[in-house]
Amino acid sequence: xxxxxxxxxxxxxxxxxxxxxxxxxxxxxxxxxxxxxxxxxxxxxxxxxxxxxxxxxxxxxxxxxxxxxxxxxxxxxxxxxxxxxxxxxxxxxxxxxxxxxxxxxxxxxxxxxxxxxxxxxxxxxxxxxxxxxxxxxxxxxxxxxxxxxxxxxxxxxxxxxxxxxxxxxxxxxxxxxxxxxxxxxxxxxxxxxxxxxxxxxxxxxxxxxxxxxxxxxxxxxxxxxxxxxxxxxxxxxxxxxxxxxxxxxxxxxxxxxxxxxxxxxxxxxxxxxxxxxxxxxxxxxxxxxxxxxxxxxxxxxxxxxxxxxxxxx
Numbered sequence: 001x002x003x004x005x006x007x008x009x010x011x012x013x014x015x016x017x018x019x020x021x022x023x024x025x026x027x028x029x030x031x032x033x034x035x036x037x038x039x040x041x042x043x044x045x046x047x048x049x050x051x052x053x054x055x056x057x058x059x060x061x062x063x064x065x066x067x068x069x070x071x072x073x074x075x076x077x078x079x080x081x082x083x084x085x086x087x088x089x090x091x092x093x094x095x096x097x098x099x100x101x102x103x104x105x106x107x108x109x110x111x112x113x114x115x116x117x118x119x120x121x122x123x124x125x126x127x128x129x130x131x132x133x134x135x136x137x138x139x140x141x142x143x144x145x146x147x148x149x150x151x152x153x154x155x156x157x158x159x160x161x162x163x164x165x166x167x168x169x170x171x172x173x174x175x176x177x178x179x180x181x182x183x184x185x186x187x188x189x190x191x192x193x194x195x196x197x198x199x200x201x202x203x204x205x206x207x208x209x210x211x212x213x214x215x216x217x218x219x220x221x222x223x224x225x226x227x228x229x230x231x232x233x234x235x236x237x238x239x240x241x242x243x244x245x246x247x248x249x250x251x252x253x254x255x256x257x258x259x260x261x262x263x264x265x266x267x268x269x270x271x272x273x274x275x276x277x278x279x280x281x282x283x284x285x286x287x288x289x290x291x292x293x294x295x296x297x298x299x300x301x302x303x304x305x306x307x308x309x310x311x312x313x
Contacts, residue, residue, distance in 0.1 A: 001290050005283050012282040013059065016275045017052045023273030024048055027072055046072055059276070069276030073268050078280045081265060086284070088158050089261035092177060093250055096184030101239040103185070104192030109231065111193065112200025113223075120197075127190035135249040139183040139256035146179060153179045156258035176259075183253045188246055195238050199231050233300060240296035243289045 024043050028034055034042075043049040047058060047069075062069060068078035111120045130138075147155045154160070158176050159168045203209060203226065212222055254263030262281060269277040 001287070004286055004290060008282050008286045009060075009063075009279050010056065012279045013056045013275060014052065016273060016278055017055070019273060021271065021273040023072055023275065026272040046070075055275075059279070068280045071269065071274055071277040073272045073274045073277060074265075078276050081277060082262070082280060082284065085261050085265050088259065089250060089254070089263065092180055092184065092254070092259065092261060093246055095177070095181045096188060096250075097239075097242070097246055099181065099185040100188040101192055101235075101242075104189045105196050105231075105235050105239075107189075108193040108196025108235075109200055109227070111197040112204065113227075115197075115201050115204070123193065124197075127193050130186060130190040133187070135183065135187045135252040136256050138187050139180075139253050142179055142183055143256060156256075158260050180253050180257045180259050183256070184246065184249055187249050187253075188242060191242060192235065192238055196231055196235055199234055200227060203227050203230050236296055236299050240292040243292035244285070247285045247288060 024039065028039065028042065040049065047055060059069060070076065071078050071081050074081050107123060111123045114120050143155065146152045154176050158173065160172055209222060209226060212226060250261070251263030251266050254261045255267055265277065266281050269281070
């Protein structure tokens with residue numbers, strides 16, 4: 001993981017440095033009348049006046065002392081910005097991830113068991129359409145229907161406007177979470193549904209299922225002993241591998257709903273060339289994906305005892 005984080009930080013820094021966005025121009029504005037000396041002082045203050053190697057070296061040196069730098073966009077320490085916004089994003093991502101994974105798994109199993117039925121065909125068509133639909137488009141669609149037309153949910157934000165922080169309740173936060181969670185869940189559900197369905201179909205057409213039927217096993221035993229056990233492991237792989245896609249979709253969904261999380265911070269930082277904040281977010285996403293893969297590897301042994309036995313040998 002240490003090597004992974006080093007490479008992510010290096011390439012993220014390199015890409016930001018080579019981007020067409022000038023952080024100094026974004027900071028002072030394109031029509032600024034500041035003198036060249038004043039601009040030089042600002043660049044010196046934010047550490048923008050060195051070569052890419054020098055700037056990255058200074059960033060690594062500060063990182064070793066526990067300092068992720070200061071965000072040019074928010075004029076705050078990067079750690080402060082991430083602490084303020086990560087709590088909102090992690091709730092959004094985990095809810096959407098759990099809903100899309102659990103619902104997608106059961107819908108995929110159901111579709112595979114009823115292969116060729118009307119339900120199976122409609123579900124496949126729905127999932128294929130979802131895979132072609134961008135997350136931001138789904139968010140705008142849900143926003144127009146449920147927030148503007150029906151007025152069932154708020155248009156955006158994480159809490160009601162005009163309320164003091166001390167007055168905001170858990171119910172208010174849940175109410176503002178519903179549409180972003182639905183958007184991310186719907187955008188992420190097609191892959192687990194289609195993958196699980198395909199695995200169930202392959203298992204049902206295999207020889208050992210035919211052998212199980214000839215031995216007199218009923219459909220419930222076949223489902224419990226053969227289908228679920230063989231589908232669970234690849235389903236876990238697909239679900240935890242979706243962490244990276246979920247992180248990317250979250251940025252789009254948060255911008256549509258003006259949700260104050262890591263996604264909106266990423267967009268704001270990218271538009272202003274805010275290297276310290278962007279690198280920190282890139283590293284967080286790498287840790288997020290790495291942790292997901294690690295959990296998946298641990299769960300393999302829990303779900304399939306043969307893997308534990310193989311590791312012991």
